[in-house]
Amino acid sequence: xxxxxxxxxxxxxxxxxxxxxxxxxxxxxxxxxxxxxxxxxxxxxxxxxxxxxxxxxxxxxxxxxxxxxxxxxxxxxxxxxxxxxxxxxxxxxxxxxxxxxxxxxxxxxxxxxxxxxxxxxxxxxxxxxxxxxxxxxxxxxxxxxxxxxxxxxxxxxxxxxxxxxxxxxxxxxxxxxxxxxxxxxxxxxxxxxxxxxxxxxxxxxxxxxxxxxxxxxxxxxxxxxxxxxxxxxxxxxxxxxxxxxxx
Amino acid sequence: xxxxxxxxxxxxxxxxxxxxxxxxxxxxxxxxxxxxxxxxxxxxxxxxxxxxxxxxxxxxxxxxxxxxxxxxxxxxxxxxxxxxxxxxxxxxxxxxxxxxxxxxxxxxxxxxxxxxxxxxxxxxxxxxxxxxxxxxxxxxxxxxxxxxxxxxxxxxxxxxxxxxxxxxxxxxxxxxxxxxxxxxxxxxxxxxxxxxxxxxxxxxxxxxxxxxxxxxxxxxxxxxxxxxxxxxxxxxxxxxxxxxxxxxxxxx
Numbered sequence: 001x002x003x004x005x006x007x008x009x010x011x012x013x014x015x016x017x018x019x020x021x022x023x024x025x026x027x028x029x030x031x032x033x034x035x036x037x038x039x040x041x042x043x044x045x046x047x048x049x050x051x052x053x054x055x056x057x058x059x060x061x062x063x064x065x066x067x068x069x070x071x072x073x074x075x076x077x078x079x080x081x082x083x084x085x086x087x088x089x090x091x092x093x094x095x096x097x098x099x100x101x102x103x104x105x106x107x108x109x110x111x112x113x114x115x116x117x118x119x120x121x122x123x124x125x126x127x128x129x130x131x132x133x134x135x136x137x138x139x140x141x142x143x144x145x146x147x148x149x150x151x152x153x154x155x156x157x158x159x160x161x162x163x164x165x166x167x168x169x170x171x172x173x174x175x176x177x178x179x180x181x182x183x184x185x186x187x188x189x190x191x192x193x194x195x196x197x198x199x200x201x202x203x204x205x206x207x208x209x210x211x212x213x214x215x216x217x218x219x220x221x222x223x224x225x226x227x228x229x230x231x232x233x234x235x236x237x238x239x240x241x242x243x244x245x246x247x
Numbered sequence: 248x249x250x251x252x253x254x255x256x257x258x259x260x261x262x263x264x265x266x267x268x269x270x271x272x273x274x275x276x277x278x279x280x281x282x283x284x285x286x287x288x289x290x291x292x293x294x295x296x297x298x299x300x301x302x303x304x305x306x307x308x309x310x311x312x313x314x315x316x317x318x319x320x321x322x323x324x325x326x327x328x329x330x331x332x333x334x335x336x337x338x339x340x341x342x343x344x345x346x347x348x349x350x351x352x353x354x355x356x357x358x359x360x361x362x363x364x365x366x367x368x369x370x371x372x373x374x375x376x377x378x379x380x381x382x383x384x385x386x387x388x389x390x391x392x393x394x395x396x397x398x399x400x401x402x403x404x405x406x407x408x409x410x411x412x413x414x415x416x417x418x419x420x421x422x423x424x425x426x427x428x429x430x431x432x433x434x435x436x437x438x439x440x441x442x443x444x445x446x447x448x449x450x451x452x453x454x455x456x457x458x459x460x461x462x463x464x465x466x467x468x469x470x471x472x473x474x475x476x477x478x479x480x481x482x483x484x485x486x487x488x489x490x491x492x493x494x495x496x497x498x499x
Contacts (some may be wrong), residue, residue, distance in 0.1 A: 023353065024351070040496045112338075120331070121331060122299070122349060123324070124324055125325070125353075126325040126327075126353065127321075231494055
């Protein structure tokens with residue numbers, strides 16, 4: 001228990017140290033853009049594939065159940081897929097996916113830099129490594145995660161449409177009617193809140209795990225695993241809290 | 248000049264430095280030698296401020312780094328250059344970008360001025376035409392030379408080298424030693440080198456400090472060290488029975 005509080009304290013101190021005046025804003029900007037490319041563009045293919053099939057599976061399974069009941073109009077499918085994607089599937093499943101891809105990447109990158117003394121090299125040059133190495137990664141995550149989630153929503157909805165048409169569950173006009181039905185901007189707001197919170201959770205925990213690695217290759221692997229596991233668990237808890245408190 | 252006064256450092260119950268005092272002089276290669284675990288690396292990390300000593304002071308021309316706040320420490324570190332044991336070159340950057348990094352971060356030089364400075368440093372370490380290569384494409388000796396180029400690019404007043412010859416063949420080691428010695432004299436830097444290598448001690452040891460069990464056991468020059476006939480330093484220099492035998496034959 002003491003160890004958990006000790007880690008929490010170290011994590012909070014590290015996050016506080018991340019916020020400081022940059023030595024040269026232009027260098028931080030370049031690093032942030034590099035991270036945006038790595039996190040955003042690098043995650044595009046996997047997010048695209050998963051989202052398309054996530055929407056398709058949602059459409060197929062709900063259609064199967066609604067057909068069985070028989071009382072519910074099939075144009076509801078557009079609404080169901082849209083709501084599922086916006087409120088739950090796009091932000092949460094994308095976050096879990098990104099915890100695996102981006103989280104492990106960040107933890108192992110920083111861990112390797114720590115072990116190979118690259119972080120010490122930055123320190124000795126006079127660079128504040130907490131803000132230079134961690135800050136841009138968190139900022140890039142905060143910028144790119146919501147964009148990836150928006151993309152995920154669009155592709156998920158497209159996947160739902162495609163599956164419905166291919167399976168002959170509903171027509172395009174029925175699906176579009178459902179999509180337009182009872183659309184609430186508050187749902188979009190919740191989606192953005194979730195994606196920003198998940199982005200911070202995943203990037204900050206992964207940076208903490210990677211930055212504080214001690215040892216060698218085995219410890220880097222362990223830090224990477226811990227980053228994925230811990231950020232996934234926190235994402236699920238935060239997801240529940242947001243739903244519980246805001247819906 | 249760097250002055251260490253009674254520096255102590257422990258990790259848990261392990262007392263690594265037990266009160267080390269030493270002076271490292273400007274324009275000279277100051278070597279710290281000692282067995283593995285004698286406290287060389289901890290001494291070097293205390294000097295550059297990566298470890299905070301539990302007790303004692305470290306003065307850089309009368310400025311005590313142990314009393315400095317984080318921002319002051321950042322500022323004085325811009326006067327440092329360091330060559331790491333594993334070179335610590337940034338994997339994702341080319342040779343040119345590695346050397347250029349301190350200039351990008353801390354100077355307002357124009358792009359052409361930076362390019363000139365990078366090329367000058369690369370030429371100084373005999374590494375021309377490697378600008379676009381990545382660290383993964385270089386041999387151990389080449390990486391060390393790029394590490395030296397990066398360390399000197401900002402005209403540092405203090406150069407620190409942690410085992411500069413580790414992993415290198417004897418001939419390349421001599422080249423690296425010679426380079427460090429020339430650069431030290433050229434820029435009148437205070438150079439502190441951690442080493443196990445007796446060739447380095449004899450070649451460039453203007454001042455040699457022998458650490459043993461966390462204490463300064465002996466201090467002198469490379470000329471003095473050959474006069475040692477017994478004790479821990481003798482065992483360190485003439486580690487094998489073969490060398491001890493040679494030493495005795497040379498004496499008698």
